[in-house]
Amino acid sequence: QHLIQVINPNTSVAMTHTIGEAARSVAAPTSRIVAVCPTQGVESIEGHFDEAIAAVGVLEQIKLGKAQGASGHVIACFGDPGLLAARELATGPVIGIAEAAMHTATLLATRFSIVTTLPRTVIIARHLLRQYGFEHHCAALHAIDLPVLALEDGTGLAQQKVRERCIQAMREDNSGAIVLGCGGMANLAQELTAELGIPVIDGVTAAVKMVESLIALGFGTSKHGDLAYPNKKPLSGCFDMLS
Numbered sequence: 001q002h003l004i005q006v007i008n009p010n011t012s013v014a015m016t017h018t019i020g021e022a023a024r025s026v027a028a029p030t031s032r033i034v035a036v037c038p039t040q041g042v043e044s045i046e047g048h049f050d051e052a053i054a055a056v057g058v059l060e061q062i063k064l065g066k067a068q069g070a071s072g073h074v075i076a077c078f079g080d081p082g083l084l085a086a087r088e089l090a091t092g093p094v095i096g097i098a099e100a101a102m103h104t105a106t107l108l109a110t111r112f113s114i115v116t117t118l119p120r121t122v123i124i125a126r127h128l129l130r131q132y133g134f135e136h137h138c139a140a141l142h143a144i145d146l147p148v149l150a151l152e153d154g155t156g157l158a159q160q161k162v163r164e165r166c167i168q169a170m171r172e173d174n175s176g177a178i179v180l181g182c183g184g185m186a187n188l189a190q191e192l193t194a195e196l197g198i199p200v201i202d203g204v205t206a207a208v209k210m211v212e213s214l215i216a217l218g219f220g221t222s223k224h225g226d227l228a229y230p231n232k233k234p235l236s237g238c239f240d241m242l243s
Ligand SMILES: O=C(O)C[C@H]1NC(=O)NC1=O
Pocket: 010, 043, 044, 045, 046, 047, 076, 077, 078, 079, 116, 117, 118, 121, 148, 181, 182, 183, 184
């Protein structure tokens, strides 16, 4: 059995549950999924400020996951906050849900669209497309213009908006696939794929399978170069927990 730690970088317990359930729904019998979120931080991540705060919580969870024997880690927020810092700390593979969903989309279609929450998250997704080299693969980005936690408010409004935006994207963008741009949308992908007849990709499930593949191939995060373990030095104040 391999323990795979799935980290929801925001502190929403409801979203952590949604993410954990999605991860378990695709996990191999040889995988044990543990879904966690930071003990302190921000309840939803909707910009660079939130991502900076969340990144510290991600690092704390990576450290805890390593101590529990995790073979790999998923960062289950569409901004992939703290991804490279987490890779320095980790021994096993660390996959962000944005990169996982984007990579998966490029294996299934020549162009994909992204449906996410807020307009400002669309801009951050553009930064990620550039960082990961997928700018030319992404036909368009759409926002449902609702806050992240609307996905957990129980009204179903956000889920309906995601569905409408996906249908619109399929009609207008000439994309062969759609990427869901929020960890809280993880439980929508399967139904939307069946209804729309094109791959609607959630990064949580995609990342879990990628981590499993890398573990099965015998790969961990490279420790040669800039993802080597951090240089040892004293960490003061609240950062002592990362020592
Ligand atoms: O920015 C977003 O919409 C997505 C991102 N925020 C968050 O708290 N979890 C996420 O996946």
